[in-house]
Amino acid sequence: xxxxxxxxxxxxxxxxxxxxxxxxxxxxxxxxxxxxxxxxxxxxxxxxxxxxxxxxxxxxxxxxxxxxxxxxxxxxxxxxxxxxxxxxxxxxxxxxxxxxxxxxxxxxxxxxxxxxxxxxxxxxxxx
Amino acid sequence: xxxxxxxxxxxxxxxxxxxxxxxxxxxxxxxxxxxxxxxxxxxxxxxxxxxxxxxxxxxxxxxxxxxxxxxxxxxxxxxxxxxxxxxxxxxxxxxxxxxxxxxxxxxxxxxxxxxxxxxxxxxxxxxxxxxxxxxxxxxxxxxxxxxxxxxxxxxxxxxxxxxxxxxxxxxxxxxxxxxxxxxxxxxxxxxxxxxxxxxxxxxxxxxxxxxxxxxxxxxxxxxxxxxxxxxxxxxxxxxxxxxxxxxxxxxxxxxxxxxxxxxxxxxxxxxxxxxxxxxxxxxxxxxxxxxxxxxxxxxxxxxxxxxxxxxxxxxxxxxxxxxxxxxxxxxxxxxxxxxxxxxxxxxxxxxxxxxxxxxxxxxxxx
Numbered sequence: 001x002x003x004x005x006x007x008x009x010x011x012x013x014x015x016x017x018x019x020x021x022x023x024x025x026x027x028x029x030x031x032x033x034x035x036x037x038x039x040x041x042x043x044x045x046x047x048x049x050x051x052x053x054x055x056x057x058x059x060x061x062x063x064x065x066x067x068x069x070x071x072x073x074x075x076x077x078x079x080x081x082x083x084x085x086x087x088x089x090x091x092x093x094x095x096x097x098x099x100x101x102x103x104x105x106x107x108x109x110x111x112x113x114x115x116x117x118x119x120x121x122x123x124x125x126x127x
Numbered sequence: 128x129x130x131x132x133x134x135x136x137x138x139x140x141x142x143x144x145x146x147x148x149x150x151x152x153x154x155x156x157x158x159x160x161x162x163x164x165x166x167x168x169x170x171x172x173x174x175x176x177x178x179x180x181x182x183x184x185x186x187x188x189x190x191x192x193x194x195x196x197x198x199x200x201x202x203x204x205x206x207x208x209x210x211x212x213x214x215x216x217x218x219x220x221x222x223x224x225x226x227x228x229x230x231x232x233x234x235x236x237x238x239x240x241x242x243x244x245x246x247x248x249x250x251x252x253x254x255x256x257x258x259x260x261x262x263x264x265x266x267x268x269x270x271x272x273x274x275x276x277x278x279x280x281x282x283x284x285x286x287x288x289x290x291x292x293x294x295x296x297x298x299x300x301x302x303x304x305x306x307x308x309x310x311x312x313x314x315x316x317x318x319x320x321x322x323x324x325x326x327x328x329x330x331x332x333x334x335x336x337x338x339x340x341x342x343x344x345x346x347x348x349x350x351x352x353x354x355x356x357x358x359x360x361x362x363x364x365x366x367x368x369x370x371x372x373x374x375x376x377x378x379x380x381x382x383x384x385x386x387x388x389x390x391x392x393x394x395x396x397x398x399x400x401x402x403x404x405x406x407x408x409x410x411x412x413x414x415x416x417x418x419x420x421x422x423x424x425x426x427x428x429x430x431x432x433x434x435x436x437x438x439x440x441x442x443x444x445x446x447x448x449x450x451x452x453x454x455x456x457x458x459x460x461x462x463x464x465x466x467x468x469x470x471x472x473x474x475x476x477x478x479x480x481x482x483x484x485x486x487x488x489x490x491x492x493x
Contacts, residue, residue, distance in 0.1 A: 037145065037350060038162040040447040041454075043417040059476075061419050063162045063350050063447060066476070085417075092161065 003122065004029060005096055009072070009112060010121035016096065017072040019112055023079065023103040026072060028060070030095050031125040036062040039091045042084040044069070044102060047077045053111050057102060060091070073111035075104035133179035134271050134329040135336050142346055150244035152180040155348040162350035166449040169318050169355055170490075173277035174347035175339050182246025182267040183326060186237045186253065194257035195229065195237055197390060200374060200383040203229045203237070211298045211313050213382055215374045216252060217391030221398060222370040223377070225249050226362065228315060230300050238311065240272065240326070242364045256390060271332030273325045275344060276355075278492075280322035283342050284312065292323070306338030317352065319359025319490055354449050358490035360409060360457070366422055367407060367443040367457050373398055376459065377407045406465040407443065409489060410482040412454035412473075418480055419454045420445040420473040426458050427474050439464065442473060451489045460484075 008016040014032035018025040033039070044058030051057050056068040057077060080102050084090060091099035106112070116124060130153035139146065144155035155177065157165065168174050186194060192204040201214035210231050216224040225245040230238040241249045250265050257263065275284050285293035287306045295301055300313035308331040316322045327335055340346065353363070362368050362377055373391075374383050375398055385396050412420060426440030445456030464471060467486035472479050 034145070037157050040163070040449075041417050041419065059418075061447075063354060063449075064156070066419065066421065089163070 004031075004118040006118045008096070008118065009115035010118065010124075011070065011072045011115060012124065013070045014125075015070060015072045017112070017115060019106075019109075022105070024073070024075070024106055025100050026102050026104060027095055027100040028069070028091065029121070029125075033092050033095045033099075036060070036065065036067065038063050039088045042081075042088050042091065042101070044077075044080045044084075047080050047102075050074075050076045050107075069101060071104070072115060073104070073109075074107040076107075077102050078105050079103040131180070133177055134332040135177045135179060135273075138333055138336060139177065139346075144346070144348060147349075149180065149349060152243060154180060155346070157348035157350045158346050160345065162348065162354065163449055165345065165347040165351035166354050168345045169277045169320055169347055169351065170450050171278065173275060173279040173283050173322075173344050174318075174351070175336065175344040176274040176276065176347050176349075176352055177272075177336070178243075178274050178324070178352075179271040179329075179332065180243035181272050182241040182243060182249065182265070183270040183272070184239050184241070184250060184253070184266060185264040186239065186257070186261045187235060187264070188261035189235055191235055191237060191261035194253075194260035196387065198253065198256060199229065200389060200391065200395075202384045202387070203231065206231045208233050209299050209301065211300050211315050213298075215368075215379060215382060216249065217374065217389070217395070218370065219391055219394060220370075221373040221375075221391045221394035223364070223368045223372065223374060224252050224370075226364055226368055226379075228313070230311065230313060238326075240324075245364060269329055271327050271329050271335075273327075273332065273336055273339065274316055274318075274322065275325065275339060276316045276318040276320045276322035276347075278320065279343070280320065281314075283339070283344060284323045284325070287338055287342055288312065297321075306335055308335040308338075310335070317361055318355040319361065319488070319492055320355075321492070351449075354446050357444050357446050357455065357457070358448055358451055358488070360488040362407075362457075363444060372405075372407070372459060375399060376403055376405055403462050405440070405459050406462050407457055408460050408465040408469075408471075408484045409486070410456055410458055410471055410473075411448075411485050411489075412456075413481040413483070414453060416454070416480050418475045418478070419447060420456050420458075420475055420480065420482065424476075425474045426460050426464075427472050427479065429472065429479070438474075440471075448489055455485075455489050456482075
């Protein structure tokens with residue numbers, strides 16, 4: 001049913017990663033957004049921290065629930081999407097675009113290997 | 128176990144609602160509109176809620192008033208026919224079995240609507256404590272309930288009822304026909320807005336719902352129902368009310384008439400005399416904090432010691448104040464910390480977050 005962009009890579013925690021360019025952009029997927037409902041708060045500490053793959057880099061709160069956000073690969077957070085402070089709804093409206101969360105400088109590009117391609121991720125969310 | 132479905136389930140599916148398990152029922156938590164817009168639509172226009180999962184029963188008989196008198200904390204039995212009365216059902220301990228609305232049809236017949244998740248428990252409670260004084264008919268499985276709420280709700284329902292319902296005052300009800308469907312129409316709700324709750328037979332519910340949608344009502348999910356009721360400081364059983372807290376602690380003393388004899392009256396009179404140790408307080412999270420304090424989070428006073436020793440209270444409900452802004456909630460705290468303006472510290476997933484006690488409702492309609 002879902003059609004995730006084929007240029008991105010995906011985690012089982014429903015983060016996406018754009019591995020083009022030097023800074024890799026990270027967000028959450030359309031599937032995640034549809035499960036969470038309306039996002040009301042995005043809380044991501046300032047850029048500059050080094051965080052390991054699978055460790056939390058922030059939290060996202062919908063009306064009904066709170067979820068941790070996990071690093072898809074290890075790296076240094078080089079930017080956070082400041083627009084989300086005042087407009088968390090951007091995550092709902094455009095999760096693969098304007099609703100991106102952070103940019104990272106990856107430590108080891110080989111960590112990308114286990115991340116799913118879009119067709120595998122779409123299959124993963126169907127089951 | 129298969130989730131139960133209301134008679135409007137197919138319509139919710141067609142509308143693209145996200146359905147979740149709510150007390151064993153497959154219920155719409157939000158429509159594609161989304162909770163925030165749904166919440167605002169109820170504050171600014173008119174929304175429709177399928178609350179058919181709630182339980183309904185009739186209590187009847189020549190001695191039904193005696194039975195009702197015993198069950199209810201509020202003055203239900205003595206109300207005038209045509210009145211709807213909010214009340215608690217209490218245990219002898221003063222703890223709360225449920226909160227509900229009784230509709231007095233006559234001195235020999237009352238209708239009651241109870242919380243969905245408590246229906247079986249409440250019906251058993253009624254049977255156990257009415258001692259054969261009345262006949263109890265559970266009509267939950269045959270009855271649908273649609274709430275129409277918002278500043279345009281009364282005009283909308285009145286128009287579909289041929290102008291017969293606009294004159295009903297708050298907390299009264301009448302038998303009516305809305306869009307040709309026979310209903311019990313009550314000027315009540317759970318959103319802080321004006322409106323009606325319409326009870327009808329299951330078979331008629333899709334027709335009534337569709338007429339209300341066509342007349343301009345926006346379908347609203349349970350997500351917004353929760354944010355709306357929290358802003359208006361209406362308690363939710365299982366969160367803010369339970370066996371372990373009394374209505375006095377919950378700030379519902381106005382619905383407890385202590386000059387009467389009812390289940391829990393002695394305990395509540397004694398508690399009132401003693402004074403309250405703890406109270407349900409409304410709080411607002413400090414504006415610079417990006418967090419919602421949710422159900423179950425601890426209110427702490429670090430001066431009292433480390434770990435569990437610091438816990439002085441518990442958050443019972445928390446969420447975004449969609450109309451009032453910020454993050455709001457309710458918490459049981461020691462009476463000394465319940466005064467408006469008191470600073471609180473809430474442990475939000477390991478982080479101490481400042482909040483302030485606020486008085487009254489977060490949102491009050493003008």
